Amino acid sequence: MDIVRVFLLMSFYMFGACRRNAAFMYLGVAARSAVALGLHAESSGSISRSEQQERLQLWMSLCVIDLLASSILGRPAATSSLLRENKREVHRMTVTPAEAGLFASYQLSLVLEEIISCLYSEKAASIEKADSLLAKLNRWSDHLPESIRTSSENEEPSMAQERIIGNMHVACSYHFAVILVTRPFLISTLSVRLARLHQTLSGVAIDAPEEDPAHSRLAAACTDSAVYMLQTCMEVHQSELLLRNMGILKAFVFAAALVLGFSMFSHHDVDPEIDGAFTGALAILRMLAHQSAQAALYLDILTSLEAAVTQQRRRMAAQARQRRSQYVSRIFSLTDSPRPARMQSEEEGRTAATSLIPGGPFYPWAPQDDGPRTVTPPVIDGAFLDWEGMELPLWDSFPFTEPGSSVL
Structure with a gap:
């Protein structure tokens, strides 16, 4: 699993360094490594609950960055076919604001994959499809927790900055969709x-x-x-x-x-x-x-x-x-x-x-x-x-x- 994390971090670093092709390749390595480890599928009962949570968070992080980067660059996402084939049930995480933001971003990425597939891959747009997709986005926004919608006044400056930047990315992802x-x-x-x-x-x-x-x-x-x-x-x-x-x-x-x-x-x-x-x-x-x-x-x-x-x-x-x-x-x-x-x-x-x-x-x-x-x-x-x-x-x-x- 550290291999997946390393390539995700390298991909994110390369995006910051304006090396988008290299970042896209590292995302592909991370995605295939995750599939080899079975992160895209339900964990077996022999795995402890903490490890299941760890695998799930890593898979959601990969899907979010992969679908966002692919939609921006206009390239096929490495995880899109897996999301369509494996309708994995993910329970809402509300332990910390960061986990709530990750869950919200993952749910939004599922809708984003459908948007790319319905409108851009098929190269056909209709008012009915657009209304249906916008309705899904509205239902997603209606279920956002308050920790993502508002700011907190009782946080340490560093923690507050981290949460605000995370919430801003969630909001921007929604508006981009x-x-x-x-x-x-x-x-x-x-x-x-x-x-x-x-x-x-x-x-x-x-x-x-x-x-x-x-x-x-x-x-x-x-x-x-x-x-x-x-x-x-x-x-x-x-x-x-x-x-x-x-x-x-x-x-x-x-x-x-x-x-x-x-x-x-x-x-x-x-x-x-x-x-x-x-x-x-x-x-x-x-x-x-x-x-x-x-x-x-x-x-x-x-x-x-x-x-x-x-x-x-x-x-x-x-x-x-x-x-x-x-x-x-x-x-x-x-x-x-x-x-x-x-x-x-x-x-x-x-x-x-x-x-x-x-x-x-x-x-x-x-x-x-x-x-x-x-x-x-x-x-x-x-x-x-x-x-x-x-x-x-x-x-x-x-x-x-x-x-x-x-x-x-």
């Missing part, structure tokens, strides 16, 4: 909004589709879950309880910030709560970037996305000013060119329209030609037209290409 369920519908909804935004900025009438109310409802749940995750992380960060290198948290924060960034890009109105959560994600990654090259890369990507959102909002504001008044223009400025403001607004509107032409990065499913352009969003309740955009590695796996990279 919700994001995985609802993200296909967020992509569908944002594609419709971007089509309408293109119509607004270009002034050209196109056959823009209508938003599906059910898809919009699930897309809102995806955004809300990302906001809640980042707000939770920001509370811990502002309390100065975060560690300086957190291998899993940086991936959670990046995934949630991507959801919010693309939502901000496709919205006409500014939501202060979403903007604040996105800014909080940048602050957390900026702190983690001092010791993590992966966090530094995530920060660079999100900073570029923030710049794109800012530019998009400036274009929309300039066009709104142009529509409000056609009788006045700016005469003098120390920074702007001497062109009349109306001319500058018209050029910005044409630039915005060009950047949103179907077939670019926001419309990969639309053809890029000189003929009539029709924006067709992906179909959810049926065959998804662009499932390549739904693969998990595209949301998290950004390999380093610079010399001296620490990633295999």
